[in-house]
Amino acid sequence: MTDAPPLSTEAAAWPAQLYAALKSAGVRHASYVPDAGHAELIRRFQQDPEAIEVMLSTEEEGVALACGAWLGGMRSVVLMQSSGVGNCINMLSLPAQARMPLLMLVTMRGEWGEFNPWQVPMSRAVQPTLEAMGMTVLRVEAAQDVAPTVAQAAAMAYGADQRIAVLLGQKLLGAKTW
Known part of the structure; x- marks a missing residue:
């Protein structure tokens, strides 16, 4: 893999703004399967003594953990x-039938600049699949929209017991190279 070009100041700032938006919304628990697109956010959760972060072996465990965290x-x-x-x-x-809030942040692959053709079919299916499961899907393509979109998603999820997924577009994250 080759090194990615340096990020602009704005592109480098959005993960910190995203973490601040989650903290402001009272989010203290994060579960994840390791992902380069979430690396800075994961690092911030790991370094926060008030937060709990859990590495998963598969993504559906995170849904169950989020429901359990809510019950707790x-x-x-x-x-x-x-x-x-x-x-x-x-x-x-589970969260749909129990009417529990769920907040998911999904880094997209298989879009702008994708080198791996195996990523493309699922990228096309993400939004319609989540919507078919009753989730509201919000999408972010620009760094300046990350924190306000996630703040509103958290307000919707935790203020009205909704299931919300925020898709972070591949153009925002940058194309991976091999």
């Missing part, structure tokens, strides 16, 4: 890559 009085976010959405389909029935 804690707000949670599930971090995953678009290819992991397919692993969650059956588990998404």
Whole structure:
């Protein structure tokens, strides 16, 4: 893999703004399958003594953990890559049927500048699949829109017991090279 070009100041700032938006919304628990697109956000959760972060072996575990965190009085976010959405389909029935809030942040692959053709089919299926499971899907393509979109997604999820997924577009994250 080759090194990515340096990020602009704005592109480098959005992960910190995203973390601040989650903290402001009272999110203290994060579960994730390791992902380069979420690396800075994961690092911030790991370094926060007031936060709990859990590495998953598969994405659907994060849905169950988010529901359990909610039952225990804690707000949670599930971090995953678009290819992991397919692993969650059956588990998404739990928060839907129990009317529990769910906040997911999904880094997209298979879009702008994708080098791996295996990522493309799932990227096309992410939004319609999540919507078919009753989730509201919001999409972010620009760095300046990340924090306000996630703040509103958290307000929708935790203020009205909704299931919300925020898709972070591949153009925002940058194309991976091989």
